[in-house]
Every structure is written in C-alpha cells, then in structure tokens.
Amino acid sequence: MFTVSGTELWKWRSRAQAAAVAISIDQFEVDWLLLELSQIDRLTLRLETYKTQPDIRLKLPFEQLQTLWEQRLNQRIPVQYLVGYTHWREFTLKVSPAVLIPRPETELMIDLVLEAVERQPDLANGPWVDLGTGSGAIAIGLAAALPEAQIHAVDLSPKALAIAQANAQTCGLAERITFHAGRWFEPIAHLRGEVRGLISNPPYIPTATIATLQPEVQKHEPHLALDGGADGLKDIRHLVREGSNFLQPQGLWLVEMMAGQGTQVSQLLQQAHYQPIRIVNDLAGRDRFCLAYCA
Ligand SMILES: C[S@@+](CC[C@H](N)C(=O)[O-])C[C@H]1O[C@@H](n2cnc3c(N)ncnc32)[C@H](O)[C@@H]1O
Structure with a gap:
C-alpha cells in the first residue's frame, strides 16, 4: 500500500x-x-x-x-480507460480502448426490459440477445434481471468479446451468457423465430459527425462502436429488418439511438410492421431509445 x-x-x-x-x-x-x-x-x-x-x-x-x-489532461484519455474499469448499474466492469465505455443512460434499457416483462411475463423465459455487446454491460444486466432467460451476446470485435467474457466471469454470470463472435445475426442463426427480446446499443453516429465529437470519444473510443454510416442508421436499419426474422411474435425490440433519430427509427419499424412502437426519452428529455414489438 x-x-x-x-x-x-x-x-x-x-x-x-x-x-x-x-x-x-x-x-x-x-x-x-x-x-x-x-x-x-x-x-x-x-x-x-x-x-x-x-x-x-x-x-x-x-x-x-x-x-x-x-x-487525462494532455491526451484526453477518459478516466475510465486510465483506471481500467467503470461502474454500470450494480456492476464494476473492466474497460479498455477496445470497448465503448458503457454510459449511465444505457442503464435505463434494463429497466425498460423489466417493465416489458412485467406486462408480458412469458417473455422472461427463453433466448434474449444483446447485439454489439462491447464490454458486455447489457448482456450482464439482462442476465441479472432475467434469471430464467438464456442470454446471447454478439460482437464483431474479438477484443471486445474477450473483455465482455471477463466481465461476465467477475460478475458471476458467465454461465448465463453465451458469447458469439461475428456480424449481428450471423452467429445466432439457430435462434431464428425464437428470440424473446432483442436489445442493442449499436453504432449510430453519422460518419461525418465523428470528427466533431469530443476528443475523449473521437480519439480513444473504438470507431467500430460509433460509426453508423452516412446517416447513422445503417446498423439500426439492419436490426429492424432482420429483427423480425429472429423475434418470436410479440417479442421485444429495444434499441438505443442518437437524439433526433426517433422519428426515422419509428418509421422504419412501422414499415416493417412492428407494433406498438414507443420512443423513450432519457432523463434529459431526449429521444434516445425505441421500443417495439414484433408483429
Ligand atoms: C455502441 S457500442 C455498444 C457497446 C455496449 N453494448 C454498450 O452499450 O456499452 C456498439 C458495439 O457494436 C459492435 N459492432 C459494430 N458493428 C458490429 C457488427 N457488424 N456486428 C456485431 N457487432 C458490431 C462494436 O464492436 C461495439 O462493441
């Protein structure tokens, strides 16, 4: 000491x-x-x-x-990367520049899941997926919140997946989560039509906006976690389209987005016949989450 x-x-x-x-x-x-x-x-x-x-x-x-x-001052490295961990919900999670630092507002997604399951208890059993798991935060939150569910966590980055697995281990939830390396739905093809809940905080920042972000994010957080293509919606479009093939009827689709994307995301969901669709604001009143049910 x-x-x-x-x-x-x-x-x-x-x-x-x-x-x-x-x-x-x-x-x-x-x-x-x-x-x-x-x-x-x-x-x-x-x-x-x-x-x-x-x-x-x-x-x-x-x-x-x-x-x-x-x-911290000279290189603008986030404090969480400097100490190597952050706090998210009741968990202490390891982080490195291979993963996005899980944000406090994302914690709300687990509360939205709990509300949805209270209204529709049959969702609580069966497979749930966290697409783009990063540090594993959402998958770990789901595993703790839904003791009867089988949680699947997917990420394209092997380095992120290694951190997510380590976090699941230290949180005592490793046996509840299956980790898959690959693109979005590709590694979970066997779950087609069976998923009770699809949760994702995908990349949603328009490519050109990334250069304008604060240096902590722009220089140190992984661009694979940030870049949502020209209009920021490239991955969300894919999650809407493919989600309906993977969710069971009345399965929950819940995605985090950038403030201001709510109208477009709900239009995409309407076109794909999800209903009902609900935009949820964060504590600052910005449209940050979209929740919908598969037809
Ligand atoms: C915004 S981060 C979210 C991380 C974590 N879920 C959270 O909320 O803190 C998006 C994650 O999606 C992953 N990702 C990006 N493109 C992907 C793809 N095509 N397939 C699977 N994962 C992808 C990134 O590696 C990153 O970990």
Whole structure:
C-alpha cells in the first residue's frame, strides 16, 4: 500500500481541479479518480477533512496518480480507460480502448426490459440477445434481471468479446451468457423465430459527425462502436429488418439511438410492421431509445 500526506494530496487536488476547469474538463473527475484510487470516501472528500491526516492510503504510488491525471489532461484519455474499469448499474466492469465505455443512460434499457416483462411475463423465459455487446454491460444486466432467460451476446470485435467474457466471469454470470463472435445475426442463426427480446446499443453516429465529437470519444473510443454510416442508421436499419426474422411474435425490440433519430427509427419499424412502437426519452428529455414489438 502507498501513502501520501493529506496536505500534499489536498494541494494536488486543488491544482488538478484548476487545470481541469481551464480546459473544460469537469473538475469532479479529479474526485472520481481519488475515490477509485485512494482510501478517501465521498464525504471526507467533500468536507476536506483528509487535509489534516498524516497518511492517506493509495492503491498506487502518488507519482503514478499524478501521471494518470496528466494523461487525462494532455491526451484526453477518459478516466475510465486510465483506471481500467467503470461502474454500470450494480456492476464494476473492466474497460479498455477496445470497448465503448458503457454510459449511465444505457442503464435505463434494463429497466425498460423489466417493465416489458412485467406486462408480458412469458417473455422472461427463453433466448434474449444483446447485439454489439462491447464490454458486455447489457448482456450482464439482462442476465441479472432475467434469471430464467438464456442470454446471447454478439460482437464483431474479438477484443471486445474477450473483455465482455471477463466481465461476465467477475460478475458471476458467465454461465448465463453465451458469447458469439461475428456480424449481428450471423452467429445466432439457430435462434431464428425464437428470440424473446432483442436489445442493442449499436453504432449510430453519422460518419461525418465523428470528427466533431469530443476528443475523449473521437480519439480513444473504438470507431467500430460509433460509426453508423452516412446517416447513422445503417446498423439500426439492419436490426429492424432482420429483427423480425429472429423475434418470436410479440417479442421485444429495444434499441438505443442518437437524439433526433426517433422519428426515422419509428418509421422504419412501422414499415416493417412492428407494433406498438414507443420512443423513450432519457432523463434529459431526449429521444434516445425505441421500443417495439414484433408483429
Ligand atoms: C455502441 S457500442 C455498444 C457497446 C455496449 N453494448 C454498450 O452499450 O456499452 C456498439 C458495439 O457494436 C459492435 N459492432 C459494430 N458493428 C458490429 C457488427 N457488424 N456486428 C456485431 N457487432 C458490431 C462494436 O464492436 C461495439 O462493441
């Protein structure tokens, strides 16, 4: 275990926060790093009572903590990649630049699944698929939420799949999830017509928009996870079209999308005869999810 004096840490924290603010990084990120990598808890941090402690325990040498923060500022590497994990729902998930950092708003998809299953309990048994699993977040969330379901997780990236498998293992849910390498529905051809729920957070950002994203995303997150083709809807169109071949009648189709895509996605679903169709807003009131049932 490594230590640093409270005074020294307090001075560093103040400098680190000022440097963050100067380049429009949220100063709370300094605290995120301290909460993850030191013994200090949230209240102690807020009240600054650690200042007078002679020795604060750290998980790594103080110099290394400073280096991580410099990488955050200078290279714009997300803090989650710097520490190697993030928190999502009740899970702590390993992340690396091979996977998209699972976002808090995506957590809502599991609540939407739970609501749907409450209304239609027969969905709770049988196969569910997470297409484009990345870190495995959605598949792991589904496995925990639906104890009777068999979860299938697909990703084109072998490196992402390895991380998803490791995460399922540490969450104690590896036996509940079957992992498949390949393109969307290709590796799950045997589930045609049987899927109870198809859940996906696919790439949905228009190709030209990627260059305008914040450097943390544009430079460090995998473009395979972001790039949804010229209008951002290339993969969603495929999930609409093929989804109806894979879902059982009344099976649930639930996809995350970019704010502003709601009307187009619901038109695609109408054309493919899904119904009913519901656009769901995130907590900020933006149309971010589309939920529909297979005819
Ligand atoms: C936006 S990320 C979502 C990751 C994770 N589900 C989440 O919500 O954090 C999209 C994922 O789709 C995967 N992907 C992209 N194209 C794919 C394809 N053709 N077939 C399967 N997976 C694909 C990417 O590798 C990436 O992991």
